[in-house]
């Protein structure tokens with residue numbers, strides 16, 4: 001039944017229906033996206049070692065634990081040497097790529113530091129490691145500088161494609177601006193990066209219509225990669241007071257999985273990450289997301305000491321064991337869904353290399 005429907009370009013109405021699907025219909029959707037995924041990107045999962053460079057942030061997003069106004073956390077920035085150690089570690093362990101993520105900062109010294117990290121990371125790995133940046137909105141000059149130093153990809157979530165909802169979540173309009181963020185994505189593409197964006201799923205005030213529009217937004221932007229996950233409430237943020245309006249955990253997880261599944265059908269050859277926030281809702285969420293559409297995992301390789309301060313949301317699951325054990329466990333989990341890790345592969349977006 002689903003095949004016939006999916007033979008046509010998926011309309012907005014159909015996306016809305018499918019986002020609300022359950023039971024047999026939901027299963028048929030997942031079966032279809034599973035097949036689409038295997039046909040286009042196979043059963044290999046690419047690793048990105050996530051390095052959380054700094055939790056200092058100029059922005060004040062209403063949902064985020066490292067927002068500027070949160071005085072309950074200790075701010076940190078990793079030392080250059082600590083980052084390079086993490087990169088070496090990742091490379092030795094067979095991570096084909098790293099992600100440098102940070103709160104948004106615009107000082108020259110900060111962009112210099114990232115520049116130096118990019119150059120050194122490429123140098124010590126003979127250009128063999130892929131580098132994704134997730135460092136917020138920057139000037140065109142900075143995007144270009146980092147790209148020319150060797151960064152391959154840039155991840156900047158639009159957070160929601162609904163301008164109305166965006167304004168509710170980011171009310172300080174001197175700091176946050178939907179049009180600027182949208183334009184930043186265009187600039188990043190123009191610079192030459194593999195372009196990634198994403199949204200949060202299950203936010204207060206968010207409707208299935210908005211989520212369907214998010215999918216259409218990503219398709220129309222012709223992105224190369226996507227990282228999207230459920231919204232997880234954080235007590236020390238203004239959005240927390242709306243927690244009663246949230247969809248219950250199972251519904252939120254289901255919505256996130258259906259978003260991944262539908263995006264895979266809409267954009268068969270892009271890279272889609274099974275994001276960390278999924279794991280907060282369900283221990284098996286990573287496998288579930290990989291099985292029905294995702295093909296990238298981002299294990300955290302930030303030095304353990306700093307991790308407790310980089311809480312975008314609460315109840316984040318942290319490994320109590322070593323990083324090595326984490327990969328071994330991941331391998332076992334992936335085996336249960338007949339997937340394997342693509343060790344030593346950068347895993348660039350097929351969508352990008354093709355175009």
Ligand code: 5AD
Pocket residue numbers: 063064065157159199200229230231232233234277312313
């Ligand atoms: N729940 C889920 N995701 C969040 N992010 C920030 N705060 C939260 C939260 N409370 C996401 C944003 C941001 C990314 C780095 O983390 O989408 O782009």
